[in-house]
Amino acid sequence: MNRLCTLFTFAAATFFAAVEGAPSRELDVQQRAWIVFPGETETAHLAMLSHPVNKPRLLQPNTDVTFHLYTRSNPDLARQIWVGNVDSAPFDPSKETKFLIHGFGADALSPWIIGVKNALLERFDCNVVSVDWSVAAQGPLYNEARANAAATGEHVGAMYAYLDGLGQGVDGVHCVGFSLGAHVCGFSGKAVGGALGRVTALDPALPLFALDAPEARLATSDAAYVDVVHTCAGWLGFDAPIGHADFYPNGGASVQPGCATDVTGHCSQHRAAEFFVESINSNNFIGRECASWSDFQNGLCDESTRTVMGFSSDPSTRGTFFLVTAETAPFALG
Numbered sequence: 001m002n003r004l005c006t007l008f009t010f011a012a013a014t015f016f017a018a019v020e021g022a023p024s025r026e027l028d029v030q031q032r033a034w035i036v037f038p039g040e041t042e043t044a045h046l047a048m049l050s051h052p053v054n055k056p057r058l059l060q061p062n063t064d065v066t067f068h069l070y071t072r073s074n075p076d077l078a079r080q081i082w083v084g085n086v087d088s089a090p091f092d093p094s095k096e097t098k099f100l101i102h103g104f105g106a107d108a109l110s111p112w113i114i115g116v117k118n119a120l121l122e123r124f125d126c127n128v129v130s131v132d133w134s135v136a137a138q139g140p141l142y143n144e145a146r147a148n149a150a151a152t153g154e155h156v157g158a159m160y161a162y163l164d165g166l167g168q169g170v171d172g173v174h175c176v177g178f179s180l181g182a183h184v185c186g187f188s189g190k191a192v193g194g195a196l197g198r199v200t201a202l203d204p205a206l207p208l209f210a211l212d213a214p215e216a217r218l219a220t221s222d223a224a225y226v227d228v229v230h231t232c233a234g235w236l237g238f239d240a241p242i243g244h245a246d247f248y249p250n251g252g253a254s255v256q257p258g259c260a261t262d263v264t265g266h267c268s269q270h271r272a273a274e275f276f277v278e279s280i281n282s283n284n285f286i287g288r289e290c291a292s293w294s295d296f297q298n299g300l301c302d303e304s305t306r307t308v309m310g311f312s313s314d315p316s317t318r319g320t321f322f323l324v325t326a327e328t329a330p331f332a333l334g
Contacts, residue, residue: 032049033048033049033050034047034048034049034050035047035207036264037207037264038105038236038265038269039103039106040104040105040111040112040179041106042264043105043139045104045139045140046140046142047143047146047208048141048142048143049207049208051143053146056136056147056150056151058136061152061155062083063135064135064136065131065132065133065136065152065155066080066108066132067080067081067082067083067129067130067131067159068080068081068108068129068130068131069086069089069091069127069128069129070117070121070127070128070130071090071092071121071126071127072125073090074090075117075118075121078130081159083162091163093163093166093168095126095127096126096127097126097129097172097173097174098116098120098127098128098129098173098174098176099131099156099173099175099188100113100128100130100131100177101131101133101156101177101178101182101184101185102130102131102133102178102181103137103177103179103180103181103205104139104142104145104180104205105137105145106134106137108130108132109130110178112202112274112276113130115273116273116277116280119277119280120280123280129159133152133181133184136152137152137180137181142180142207143208145180146207149180149183149184150187150216152184152187153183153185153186153187153188153189153190153191154188154191156184156185156187157187157189157190157191158191160173160191160192161192171195171196171197171224173197173198174198174199175189175196175199175200175223176199176200177201177204178202178203178272178273179203179236179237179269182201182203182204182218182228183205183209183217183218185199185200185201185218185222186199186217186222186226187222188222190221190222194224195224196222196223196224197224198223198224198225198315199225199226199227200276200311200313201218201226201229201242201243202272202273203229203230203233203236203237203238203272204217204218204228204242205236205238206234206236206237211238211240217242220242220243224315225244225245225313225315226242226245227243227244227245227247227309227313228241228245228246228247229249229276229309230246230247230249230252230253231249231250231254231256231271232253232254232265232268232269233248233251233252233253233254234253235254235268236254236268236269239253241320244318245307245317245319245320245321246319246320247285247287247309247320247322247323248287248321248323249271249272249285249309249323249325250323250324251293253268254268254269255267256325257326257327258326258327271325271331274329274331275309275310275332276311278310278330278332279309279310279311279312279332280310282310282332283308284334285309285323285331286306286308286332286334287309287321287322288302288304288305288321288323289301289304289305289306289307290304290321301322307321309321
């Protein structure tokens with residue numbers, strides 16, 4: 001353990017020195033031997049990108065992945081449900097169901113999840129299921145969490161199939177995932193043959209995922225509609241469009257407005273989740289279809305198609321879209 005801590009401390013110090021000398025968006029993450037990957041609590045973890053992904057350790061899915069149901073009858077105290085058993089929990093298959101999946105180094109009580117849950121239940125009478133895969137997603141090595149993403153998604157898919165048997169059609173389920181959790185949403189969609197209604201990917205994690213391997217990452221075939229919000233593109237998150245609709249607030253890369261220097265990318269990546277929370281009660285995140293951020297900035301897309309980013313995004317939307325936000329909440333500028 002001391003050896004690991006020493007290695008991590010040295011690696012982190014080297015990383016910070018390197019980043020100070022060059023903008024993070026210019027670094028080719030996939031060509032690096034390692035990066036510092038911040039968890040959702042901003043704790044720094046080590047991702048050894050030159051090492052093989054370790055064998056998954058999701059040995060007991062029913063305990064390693066848990067499901068926590070919130071409804072308007074229990075908005076603050078979750079009721080646990082299981083694949084094959086909703087027990088006496090107030091799950092109503094006649095209502096829409098939203099699955100929320102945290103990322104690396106977090107759990108089902110991640111602040112963005114609580115924010116989304118609260119906003120959804122205030123506005124809609126629906127089922128909200130927070131997925132806790134913290135046992136499989138914990139640090140200190142990002143590689144191990146990455147290795148567990150597919151198995152976790154398969155177990156989430158098993159829950160979809162069970163709820164479908166209760167009358168909750170899979171095509172009516174919306175999965176929202178942050179960073180590594182966005183790929184878990186993708187794998188859950190693969191597990192049900194792409195029958196999932198929608199996946200919203202909040203800055204889907206880039207390290208150890210390959211653009212040319214859609215079967216091993218989030219892809220458009222995972223759901224009827226896949227919308228992606230990029231806010232730390234090319235560093236912690238994917239730069240290339242991988243959804244039906246890809247949104248690039250402020251160009252999509254770090255540093256996002258209001259994030260200061262943001263050395264690890266933590267603030268910029270979390271902007272995606274903050275934007276989504278706000279979008280539940282706002283239709284003012286308006287993107288314009290455009291080929292690039294530079295074209296957008298130069299006014300070449302002022303007459304292009306306009307569409308809403310976030311919760312109310314139209315499932316028929318296709319293409320790449322750019323927009324500008326404020327530095328602090330409320331972020332939407334219309």
